[in-house]
Amino acid sequence: MARIVGIDLGTTNSLVAYMDQGTPRIISARGERAMVPSVVALTDNGLIVGDPAKEYLTRDPERTVYSVKRFMGKSLADVHDELAYFPYTLAEKGGVIRIKLGEKSYSPPQISAMILKELKIRAEAFLGESITKAVITVPAYFNDSQRQATKDAGMIAGLEVLRIINEPTAASLAYGLQEKTQGTIAVYDLGGGTFDISILKLKNGIFEVLATNGDTHLGGDDFDQLIADLFLGEIRTQYGLDLGAHPDHMQAVRLEAERAKIRLSEELKTAVTLDLPDGKGRFTRELTRDQLEQLCTALVERTLGPCRLALKDSELTPDDIDEVVLVGGATRMPLVRQRVHALFGKQPHCELNPDEVVALGAAVQADILSGGTTDMLLLDVTPLSLGIETMGGVMSSLIRRNTTIPASAKEMFTTYVDGQTGVDIHILQGERELAEDNRSLARFRLKVPPLPAGVPRIEVTFLIDANGILNVMAKDMRTGETQSIEVKPSYGLSDQEVERMIEDSFKFAADDVSARKLIDARLDAGALITTTEKSLSDGGHLIAAGEVEAIRTALSALIAAKDGNDSRAIRARMADLEHAAKGLTVAMLDDSLKQGLQGKKVSDIT
Amino acid sequence: MNRRTTGTEDRRELQMARSMCWHCQSEMAGEYFCDRCVKVQPVSKDLDYFTCFGLPRRLAIDPQTLETKFYELSRAFHPDFYQNKSDAEQTISLDNSAMLNTAYRTLRDPIQRAEYLLDLEAGSVKEIRTTPPADLFEEILELQDTLDEFRASDRASHNASTLRTKLQADRATLEQRQQDMEAQLQQLFGRWDALQDRGEATEQTRAERASILKSMRDLLSNRTYVKNIVNDLVETIA
Numbered sequence: 001m002a003r004i005v006g007i008d009l010g011t012t013n014s015l016v017a018y019m020d021q022g023t024p025r026i027i028s029a030r031g032e033r034a035m036v037p038s039v040v041a042l043t044d045n046g047l048i049v050g051d052p053a054k055e056y057l058t059r060d061p062e063r064t065v066y067s068v069k070r071f072m073g074k075s076l077a078d079v080h081d082e083l084a085y086f087p088y089t090l091a092e093k094g095g096v097i098r099i100k101l102g103e104k105s106y107s108p109p110q111i112s113a114m115i116l117k118e119l120k121i122r123a124e125a126f127l128g129e130s131i132t133k134a135v136i137t138v139p140a141y142f143n144d145s146q147r148q149a150t151k152d153a154g155m156i157a158g159l160e161v162l163r164i165i166n167e168p169t170a171a172s173l174a175y176g177l178q179e180k181t182q183g184t185i186a187v188y189d190l191g192g193g194t195f196d197i198s199i200l201k202l203k204n205g206i207f208e209v210l211a212t213n214g215d216t217h218l219g220g221d222d223f224d225q226l227i228a229d230l231f232l233g234e235i236r237t238q239y240g241l242d243l244g245a246h247p248d249h250m251q252a253v254r255l256e257a258e259r260a261k262i263r264l265s266e267e268l269k270t271a272v273t274l275d276l277p278d279g280k281g282r283f284t285r286e287l288t289r290d291q292l293e294q295l296c297t298a299l300v301e302r303t304l305g306p307c308r309l310a311l312k313d314s315e316l317t318p319d320d321i322d323e324v325v326l327v328g329g330a331t332r333m334p335l336v337r338q339r340v341h342a343l344f345g346k347q348p349h350c351e352l353n354p355d356e357v358v359a360l361g362a363a364v365q366a367d368i369l370s371g372g373t374t375d376m377l378l379l380d381v382t383p384l385s386l387g388i389e390t391m392g393g394v395m396s397s398l399i400r401r402n403t404t405i406p407a408s409a410k411e412m413f414t415t416y417v418d419g420q421t422g423v424d425i426h427i428l429q430g431e432r433e434l435a436e437d438n439r440s441l442a443r444f445r446l447k448v449p450p451l452p453a454g455v456p457r458i459e460v461t462f463l464i465d466a467n468g469i470l471n472v473m474a475k476d477m478r479t480g481e482t483q484s485i486e487v488k489p490s491y492g493l494s495d496q497e498v499e500r501m502i503e504d505s506f507k508f509a510a511d512d513v514s515a516r517k518l519i520d521a522r523l524d525a526g527a528l529i530t531t532t533e534k535s536l537s538d539g540g541h542l543i544a545a546g547e548v549e550a551i552r553t554a555l556s557a558l559i560a561a562k563d564g565n566d567s568r569a570i571r572a573r574m575a576d577l578e579h580a581a582k583g584l585t586v587a588m589l590d591d592s593l594k595q596g597l598q599g600k601k602v603s604d605i606t
Numbered sequence: 607m608n609r610r611t612t613g614t615e616d617r618r619e620l621q622m623a624r625s626m627c628w629h630c631q632s633e634m635a636g637e638y639f640c641d642r643c644v645k646v647q648p649v650s651k652d653l654d655y656f657t658c659f660g661l662p663r664r665l666a667i668d669p670q671t672l673e674t675k676f677y678e679l680s681r682a683f684h685p686d687f688y689q690n691k692s693d694a695e696q697t698i699s700l701d702n703s704a705m706l707n708t709a710y711r712t713l714r715d716p717i718q719r720a721e722y723l724l725d726l727e728a729g730s731v732k733e734i735r736t737t738p739p740a741d742l743f744e745e746i747l748e749l750q751d752t753l754d755e756f757r758a759s760d761r762a763s764h765n766a767s768t769l770r771t772k773l774q775a776d777r778a779t780l781e782q783r784q785q786d787m788e789a790q791l792q793q794l795f796g797r798w799d800a801l802q803d804r805g806e807a808t809e810q811t812r813a814e815r816a817s818i819l820k821s822m823r824d825l826l827s828n829r830t831y832v833k834n835i836v837n838d839l840v841e842t843i844a
Contacts, residue, residue, distance in 0.1 A: 162689060163686075203677070204677070206677045206680070206681075365686075368686050370689070370690075371689070371690060374687075377677075377680060377681055377684055377687075379684075403707070403711065404707040404710070404711070405707070406685065406703045406707065407704055407707055407708070408701075408708070463700070465685070466685045466686065466700075466703075
């Protein structure tokens with residue numbers, strides 16, 4: 001069976017991992033950082049992804065997309081409050097958000113697909129084989145639409161998504177595999193944009209989720225925004241400057257806020273410096289850990305409510321929890337650790353890298369699916385109650401939250417009027433009483449044969465599969481015939497749209513190739529620059545001064561070309577440099593040979 | 607005389623004798639897998655949850671035994687282990703897992719377990735009470751009034767805090783009531799199990815059996831009613 005990789009498609013960073021003879025490992029490409037920033041930029045050379053795209057956050061903020069995960073499976077109205085923070089333009093078509101990049105608009109699954117494709121390419125280069133199957137992680141508290149959007153993203157990227165797995169439970173797989181833990185554990189997962197808490201029972205290789213809760217709009221990003229808002233306010237009062245009109249500076253503030261937050265996990269105070277536009281000079285201030293914690297304490301408190309609910313749903317008290325595991329970059333903050341410690345009354349574990357553990361767990365799940373690992377089994381739950389709208393706009397629950405999946409419920413439908421040929425069904429997800437307060441997942445019309453009222457009996461089965469995704473089937477109990485149901489998702493792409501996006505992704509592949517070439521050329525150029533500089537410092541004395549000068553000239557030319565957007569020019573300057581440095585290379589080789597021969601007898605050599 | 611064939615063993619035998627492997631059409635002897643082609647078999651819709659877990663129809667179930675069996679069957683059915691199998695097997699795995707999860711959830715909780723047994727034995731649809739049980743009638747009507755008054759009151763007022771104190775006292779009383787009913791239920795469960803263990807089929811045992819089921823049904827529905835009132839109360843004063 002073809003290899004299945006595990007992918008952590010994160011709000012800020014994404015990772016791909018694979019199982020290497022029983023041990024999950026992160027894949028990194030040619031000495032690059034393994035983490036791919038979840039950023040996509042439209043450049044003059046096409047779309048680029050990851051670290052190179054991150055540079056465009058300040059260079060070209062209107063055409064650089066970050067934190068797209070926040071928009072997966074959402075409508076524009078859902079994210080109305082935060083739109084002002086994003087420099088790129090959002091619109092809506094058919095209940096799905098579209099992000100404008102230059103002439104074209106992309107749905108969040110399409111943007112996510114570009115990140116997935118980058119991970120796919122990296123995995124293929126690393127493993128030397130074609131990768132077509134993956135396990136992708138999502139926040140445990142993701143609803144049906146958000147899960148489906150993630151699955152669509154995989155399809156658009158040319159990946160068969162064999163399983164959507166919850167991030168905290170993925171982390172528990174990696175953790176359980178390494179630590180051989182038994183007992184009850186709580187996984188506290190505070191990522192870039194989402195928060196999850198899951199409580200699991202680990203016993204003889206079974207990972208049984210007892211309860212899960214969370215907030216899909218709470219993460220490290222929100223901390224950064226609070227800090228950024230503080231800086232922006234101060235800049236306004238001190239300089240009379242509203243950076244809202246300068247998207248590039250807005251981004252710089254956000255990025256500096258993020259860096260300051262990260263530094264304050266290690267240090268007690270840190271200096272913040274920001275260049276201002278319009279010749280206003282520089283904004284500087286000191287930020288202390290105390291100040292940061294004061295700002296963020298309300299957000300951290302917000303994570304504790306879901307923790308208590310999860311405990312309640314699993315009928316446990318903090319004393320029943322044997323171990324607490326921290327996942328997600330934001331759990332590096334000392335304040336988070338203190339609060340979690342205080343709530344559960346025990347020191348949380350952070351032995352595993354909180355950035356990598358989710359991808360590692362996805363690789364473990366991938367290995368279970370491919371039949372490699374047979375002693376571990378994850379029994380997960382659905383995070384939200386599923387139901388249908390009944391008379392009076394009330395939600396009638398069919399599958400309660402925290403029900404182990406796969407889960408199914410059957411409901412019998414009939415007619416109220418003679419000759420009625422259809423029954424409209426509105427599927428909902430959520431915990432509220434009224435239909436309108438819950439998430440609308442889909443609507444469909446059940447076909448009914450025209451008969452006297454009350455005679456038709458149509459049994460509808462709602463089945464939540466192991467991905468946490470709903471499937472609906474209907475059966476006419478009188479004839480025994482099953483009918484296929486066309487479900488119109490309330491906030492998602494239709495099958496046809498996904499199809500078209502898959503086709504488009506092939507069309508854009510040409511653009512992607514040129515972008516890819518540029519990235520590769522830059523990477524190779526970077527490596528050549530580093531080695532040449534080292535050779536010059538180590539062996540510069542071995543060659544003539546004029547030759548050194550020629551190498552330096554070629555080196556500067558390459559450095560200049562590397563910042564440009566022309567992959568051919570970069571390759572040409574690389575060839576120039578290699579040519580200029582030929583003498584140096586030969587001289588160094590001779591020298592090392594000479595060194596090697598010293599102290600040896602002639603008889604040893606011949 | 608006419609022995610009722612509620613014995614689960616008989617029913618399973620009948621079903622197994624009839625069934626054939628969906629794949630190789632050989633006669634099925636194995637429990638959930640065909641002995642010949644080792645393919646997973648769909649769990650029959652007629653199979654009750656007790657039988658599915660290999661348990662007799664008793665109301666006392668050791669949680670450890672139940673959990674061990676649940677894990678064992680999960681390992682047999684879970685879709686994770688059918689990724690490389692045919693579509694038909696994947697569908698069976700999915701349906702079986704969903705059924706297994708429902709069965710476990712039902713049997714794990716003593717109240718749901720009893721309601722399920724009642725359904726199997728007496729064919730009763732779960733009765734949903736809309737009026738208070740007779741012995742609580744006055745108390746509950748008064749409580750409803752207090753609740754309404756509290757909801758309409760200004761939470762900061764003195765009146766509200768008096769009402770809250772009263773409601774808290776009512777809550778304690780009702781919770782005690784709920785516990786009493788649960789203790790009574792436990793006794794009934796014991797009597798049911800003992801009767802089943804005796805395995806006699808006399809006129810007298812039939813009468814006793816009917817009487818236990820009737821009492822169980824009344825108690826269960828009263829308990830659910832009281833529990834809902836308590837939940838409502840807790841939510842209101844929270």
